[in-house]
Amino acid sequence: MDSIKKIAVNKKARHEYFIFSAYEAGIALQGTEVKSIRESRLNFLDSYARIINGELWLLGMHVSPYEKGNIHNHDPLRPRKLLMHAREINRLKKSSEEKGLTIKPLSIYLKNGKIKVELGLAKGKRLYDKRQDAATRDAKREMDRAQKSSASGR
Numbered sequence: 001m002d003s004i005k006k007i008a009v010n011k012k013a014r015h016e017y018f019i020f021s022a023y024e025a026g027i028a029l030q031g032t033e034v035k036s037i038r039e040s041r042l043n044f045l046d047s048y049a050r051i052i053n054g055e056l057w058l059l060g061m062h063v064s065p066y067e068k069g070n071i072h073n074h075d076p077l078r079p080r081k082l083l084m085h086a087r088e089i090n091r092l093k094k095s096s097e098e099k100g101l102t103i104k105p106l107s108i109y110l111k112n113g114k115i116k117v118e119l120g121l122a123k124g125k126r127l128y129d130k131r132q133d134a135a136t137r138d139a140k141r142e143m144d145r146a147q148k149s150s151a152s153g154r
Contacts, residue, residue, distance in 0.1 A: 017102075017104055017124055018123045023118070024118055031072075036064050036066045037115055042061065044061040046060050051096070056082040057080065057082065058081075058117065092121065100124065101122065102123075104119070
């Protein structure tokens with residue numbers, strides 16, 4: 001059984017992008033980074049992943065320095081290597097080379113004691129797409145409300 005504990009979720013990514021597929025990757029961290037991430041002291045709203053020299057890197061993620069750390073604390077914005085099989089990285093590279101696709105982190109979680117990153121192959125939404133999503137969400141909310149009030153009125 002996999003025990004999964006969500007640490008952080010990037011809600012902005014699902015709002016700003018269409019997510020086509022999701023991948024799981026490990027992440028190479030330093031000691032104090034692990035402790036900070038376990039305390040949910042991170043921000044990855046504006047982060048993204050890039051393939052550089054056949055390796056997958058997470059850029060722009062801010063992990064706050066560990067409070068009880070000392071001079072060995074890490075750089076908060078350093079690039080972090082993501083761990084995936086070469087076959088998966090090549091597949092991701094081919095997909096991301098298509099026009100307008102990018103790799104965005106969707107969530108960070110603990111799985112069996114190891115920190116994992118859920119990556120999504122994404123394409124940016126236009127303003128009218130966001131409006132359409134909001135209208136669909138509002139219509140669904142109204143239907144649920146009407147259904148709930150009719151069920152409780154009986």
